[in-house]
Every structure is written in structure tokens, then in C-alpha cells.
Amino acid sequence: MVRNKVVAAVEELATPLVTGLGLELVGVEYVKEGGRWYLRIFIDKPGGVTLDDCQAVSESLDPLLDEADPIPHSYHLEVSSPGIERPLKKPADFERFSGHRVQLTTFTPQDGQRKFTGRLEGLEDQMVVLILDDGQERRIPFSEVATARLKASWL
Structure with missing residues (x-):
């Protein structure tokens, strides 16, 4: 499935970047909502993430995504905390x-x-x-x- 390939490619790009910033990549989501595509990156760290953390990941990841071009159409990039009820995966x-x-x-x-x-x-x-x-x-x-x-x- 195309979504799984996009998620895998983005995880591969994002993981070293996110860990290099002292954060954890919790997950990547690629979904279509209301006719628009969204690429959501969920990050965390002990004590929780700040808006500055989200901005740093977004600004650093954006050019990598442009260069690798894993998504063939326009989309919205969102970087956020996984929330208070975060998933446990690993x-x-x-x-x-x-x-x-x-x-x-x-x-x-x-x-x-x-x-x-x-x-x-x-x-x-x-x-x-x-x-x-x-x-x-x-x-x-x-x-x-x-x-x-x-x-x-x-x-």
C-alpha cells in the first residue's frame, strides 16, 4: 500500500534527525482528511515536547522531505506531541x-x-x-x- 511506503520512507528520514535533536520519534501518520493529505510526525521526550521542539523538527525535516520526495502530491506537514494518551509501540x-x-x-x-x-x-x-x-x-x-x-x- 502506498501509505505504508510513505510512512516507512518518512520514518527512515525522520528518525536520525529527531534523535539527533534529543527527541523520540513516536510515529508517523499519512492520512487523507477532508480532501487534503496530512503527514503527521509525533515526537516526544521525557517531560514532554515544546512548540520549539516541534518547530525545530518541522524546519529540519521539510528540506529533507523536499529532496527525497517520498510523496508525489501536495500535503500538509504537522509535527506534534502524541498527546497524554500516547501509543506504546516499541x-x-x-x-x-x-x-x-x-x-x-x-x-x-x-x-x-x-x-x-x-x-x-x-x-x-x-x-x-x-x-x-x-x-x-x-x-x-x-x-x-x-x-x-x-x-x-x-x-
Whole structure:
């Protein structure tokens, strides 16, 4: 699919640039909304990103995208934080956010269930360890995780 190729090409261009600025590339999204194409770059760092971080990535990435030309038509480039309920994708994310509340969905049912919410305990032997809201520990194979996001807790 063309979208996947664009995302892969942009990730390859953006990763060294973003890490060179002391940031993490959380993800790349290439979508059509309201008749317009958007290329969204999500960045993060401990303590959160600033507008200056987003501007620096945008200004540095724009000429690289123009030169590599991975997108054959016009689009809007957006650089932002992944938000308070950021996705967890890489094994390192599951370690970094240990102790945080998460919502996780699996590809196939695990003991008859696909959606789980609880406190992330980390990743052990390729198993995501959760303490569910009912206090039970659940171990889910990392390879079975379809989506995982931080879950905001409001006091």
C-alpha cells in the first residue's frame, strides 16, 4: 500500500534527525482528511515536547522531505506531541512507562478477552505484565499486542 511506503520512507528520514535533536520519534501518520493529505510526525521526550521542539523538527525535516520526495502530491506537514494518551509501540515504551495506567487490545482473545486496562508493570521475557483494575496480574505476549496506549487518570 502506498501509505505504508510513505510512512516507512518518512520514518527512515525522520528518525536520525529527531534523535539527533534529543527527541523520540513516536510515529508517523499519512492520512487523507477532508480532501487534503496530512503527514503527521509525533515526537516526544521525557517531560514532554515544546512548540520549539516541534518547530525545530518541522524546519529540519521539510528540506529533507523536499529532496527525497517520498510523496508525489501536495500535503500538509504537522509535527506534534502524541498527546497524554500516547501509543506504546516499541518494547522500550513498555519499560519506560512501567507504573503508568494503560489500555491494551490484543489481536486474538486471551482467556476470552481482547481489551485490558490496568497498571503496566513492564516487559518480562517478551510478555507485557499488567496489574488489572481488579488486582489480578495478567501476562500478555508482546507479539499479541494490537494496540496499547497510556490511559489518563483524572483525580
